[in-house]
Amino acid sequence: MKKTEPLHAIFDTPMYRRSFLLGSMALTLAACGGGGGNSGNAPPPSQLAATIRFSQTNSGALLDSNYAGLSYEKTRINLFNPSNTNLINLFQLLGNNILRLGGNSTDETSLNGQILGTTAINQSQLSNLSAFLQATGWKALYGINLAGSNQAPNLTNAQQEAQAVATALGSSLIGFEIGNEPDLYVSERGYRPSGWGYSNFLSEWNSLANAIQTATPAIPLTGPASSYNYKQFTDPFAHDAGNSISTLTHHYYIANGQDPASTISRMLQPDPHLTTILQSVTQSASAAGVGFRMAECNSFYDGGSAGVSNSYASALWVLDYLFTCAMSQCQGVNLHGGGGSTYSALTDNGTNITSVNPLFYGIMLFSLAAQGRAYHVDLSVNDPSANFTAYGVSRNDGGQNILIINKDSSRVSQTTVQFASNIRNVRQWTLSGSSLNSLTGTRLNGAPISINGSLSNAPSSLSTNSGSIAINVPPITAILLQSA
Known part of the structure; x- marks a missing residue:
């Protein structure tokens, strides 16, 4: 299977104009959250x-406005149409960026509903999505069902949906993501039987990747879109599938939004686990010669923590989070949301935007800052x-x-x-x-x-x-x- 061009190479072409290779360096002082001892x-x-x-x-990598994109459930595709002028205007505030359509609903959809029990994605929706992307200047990462039905992937749907999406979106399509969070297929989704693991996933992924590449050989592939298990899924995938992907993808959330411990104080503290993930996955991506993108992330999973993920504090959190990712040479992130979920940058009723939340303000301020090469700053504070x-x-x-x-x-x-x-x-x-x-x-x-x-x-x-x-x-x- 021929390796596709890296996403950053695509953005470097005149067609895309903007670089996908992103990063940052900065000095983070002490532990956020205000705790710590005076002498x-x-x-x-x-x-x-x-x-x-x-x-x-101590220079970092290049930053641009497409570093901090948004991620939506694939079933919210109706939101993205050329008549949604409010959403178009809000997207344009974040520059020429990247929209990821994926999430759990990636494995709950199929072209025209050809996989039994899934939500249908039709040609009209794809045409509206294309017009929306052209109006905003954004590009799309598009998820395709890996779970299939009867505990087996559906190659026909993968091939036909990839062809339909590539035809409809044209130059606005920058990559396909196959499946979503395969490390949870057994424990939480019930898509696969006990004993199914990484080697099974890799075999199934390769089957769909071959089918998609046969139909759309010019479109890059990304993956594995792991939920948390970077040691047993993301890192080995970089080694095993590095010749087939342009970008390694992983997901990140601090903790469960339904846990009472998911507080503002916790959100504003540096997360050592994030640093560990970034170090490991960026090294794996570099060794494979591909980029790395945190293709789905936010503060707390399960829709966020009420009064925390939608609070003003989230605007300050996301600024530190984005620069932390960039410091480790992560090439970009997509902050997940949509609908009425607590952690959404923008909430909507399925058709129209209903509120602009604090998180959006933080993303916008970051996008205004992200205009070149990042550098370490010398910082001194009296406390x-x-x-x-x-x-x-x-x-x-x-x-x-x-x-x-x-x-x-x-x-x-x-x-x-x-x-x-x-x-x-x-x-x-x-x-x-x-x-x-x-x-x-x-x-x-x-x-x-x-x-x-x-x-x-x-x-x-x-x-x-x-x-x-x-x-x-x-x-x-x-x-x-x-x-x-």
Whole structure:
């Protein structure tokens, strides 16, 4: 089976214009969540003082607006049509990005319902999806049923659906994802009998991959879209199927959203397990000569944690999460949501958008920052336990961006930022909310993002002193500074 072109190579072509090779480096200070000990019994300072210097060492990879895309259940395909102008406008705020259609419903759908008991995907829906993608400038990663029926994959559906999707979407299609979370096929989905494991999955995946490549040889394949088991599924898949895929995919959630321990405090703490996953999977992808994308992720699984995943705190969490992924050379992520699920960046009623949630604000601010090569920043704070992080980006146009996140609930940070000495003016974008647990009232530059995709307030302009600027960063606030 011929190996397809890597997704980043496709984006580098004139047809796609944007690079898919993404990444970041940043210094994360101490443990988020505000916990930590001061030396001795001295009380923490009543006000934070921080200095940030843009570093010219320890560079990361390239960032672009297509780094932080969205993921939806495949059965929500009706949402994506050219008449949904509000959704089109909101998508455009995130730049030319990537929509992943997949989730659990990947294995619960088929073309025209030809797999018994599945939801039908028809030509009209594919045509509307194509028009939506053209209107937004987004591309699609599209999931195809691996589970099939009677505990066996359906090769006919895979081949016919791949052909129909490729024909309908044309250049807007950048890859197929075969199946969803195969490491749960036995334990949670009941798709396969006890004893079925990775070797069985690989055999079935290869069968569908061959069928799809026969029908659509020019479309890249991705996988394995594992839920959690990177050791026994994702890493070995990179080795065994690296010649057949362009991008290795894995999923990530902090924990179960229905667990009472899934709190704001936990969400805002660095997750050591995420670091372990990223280190292992990015190494596997590199060894196989392919990219790696966290193709489905969010704060807490099972729809999210109510009052947490949909709180203002999620906007601050996602900024750190995205840069953490980028630091490990993960080439992009797709944040899952849709419908009324608690963790959705945008909620909808199946036809129209019903709310713009705090998470969307965080994704948008990241997309504004993601304009070039990421760099480590030198960060110093007077309280070592402070919940304070910063990240830098050296822009493609020669400018510099610095993102500052103060997650402390009560203390202002007097912050001195040092850009290159020749930078005289900067633009300031400010993300704010009334409290970490507030569900409404998130603001960007003091104004909400309207449900029709409009944002009324422009960034403010500030002057520097030979590249140096002093600003106060309020509690629970993120500020993006862009050299003008």
